[in-house]
Amino acid sequence: MTESQSIRNEAGEPLMKKCTYCQELKPLTEFQRRTGRRAGPYSRRGPCRSCRGVTAQERAAASAPSTEGTQPLSAFLASHGDGYEAVVQKSMEAPAQPDLQPQPPRRKPVTDKARERHRQRVRHLLSRLKPADTKSLRLNRNGMIRLRGKTDQGRRWHQEIEFELAVTLVRERMAVVVNPYTIRRLYSNKEFRQYVLKRDRYTCFFCGGYGDTIDHLLPRAKGGHTTPVNCVCACNECNQFKAARDVDEFIESGVPLPSPDDPDAPEDSL
Numbered sequence: 001m002t003e004s005q006s007i008r009n010e011a012g013e014p015l016m017k018k019c020t021y022c023q024e025l026k027p028l029t030e031f032q033r034r035t036g037r038r039a040g041p042y043s044r045r046g047p048c049r050s051c052r053g054v055t056a057q058e059r060a061a062a063s064a065p066s067t068e069g070t071q072p073l074s075a076f077l078a079s080h081g082d083g084y085e086a087v088v089q090k091s092m093e094a095p096a097q098p099d100l101q102p103q104p105p106r107r108k109p110v111t112d113k114a115r116e117r118h119r120q121r122v123r124h125l126l127s128r129l130k131p132a133d134t135k136s137l138r139l140n141r142n143g144m145i146r147l148r149g150k151t152d153q154g155r156r157w158h159q160e161i162e163f164e165l166a167v168t169l170v171r172e173r174m175a176v177v178v179n180p181y182t183i184r185r186l187y188s189n190k191e192f193r194q195y196v197l198k199r200d201r202y203t204c205f206f207c208g209g210y211g212d213t214i215d216h217l218l219p220r221a222k223g224g225h226t227t228p229v230n231c232v233c234a235c236n237e238c239n240q241f242k243a244a245r246d247v248d249e250f251i252e253s254g255v256p257l258p259s260p261d262d263p264d265a266p267e268d269s270l
Helices: 054-064 073-080 082-093 112-127 163-169 189-199 236-242 247-253
Strands: 016-018 026-027 031-033 044-048 145-148 156-161 175-179 182-185 213-216 231-234
Touching: 016 073, 082 182, 082 247, 163 175, 163 182, 189 231, 213 236, 236 247
Parallel strands: 145 182
Antiparallel strands: 016 026, 031 044, 145 156, 175 182, 213 231
16 A cells, blocks of 8 residues: 555545644644554654644744734723723722731740750650660671661661670660661661751750751760760751860850840740
């Protein structure tokens, strides 16, 4: 069967196809032919020849409804009386009011009693994290403990750590024992940060203001580790001022208190 015979029916009339863009019935010769072994008479596809080089913006503009038959505003007001004209005139003369965005409510300054109450609450939560049993841990043939976990993207990783570090991570609830030679980290970096911030209600452990960073009670320079027992929520200012000092030393030296005008400062009821 030739190409001219495949695009005509038994009566000799050309076969028609509706374009997906202009929605018009056009002969099959206006469409591209699908090549291949299974290409048949109805294997034409895609847009027609006139719509093939037209962009999506031009097709949307062409299909938009025309405004030729719309009634002008003057004719509409004349047909509906003076009431509409007065309303339109009043709306045009009224000054445009600026968009007033709601301001955050001013909060009360944090008192010393509220700060101490928040510290006691955090210490109580940390005391409830009882140390896990680590008697079942055993060294592997390399004299190490295998630690495995997941990244923030969900990819698995593993490494070998010392026995003392593995015991510390398990006791301070950062990891669990999988078998005598392997422990698993419970949180990824992102999950651990969200856990500490939500646990401390985004409240700085030192000044009682808004906190969005994590600080170590026992500094890492002095042997502290990133565990739920050793980490608390802190504001950026307190985190920088504390540096590698201990908690008691930093509190006794004077904590930078948040400003009363700070909208992010929490209320008195911590």
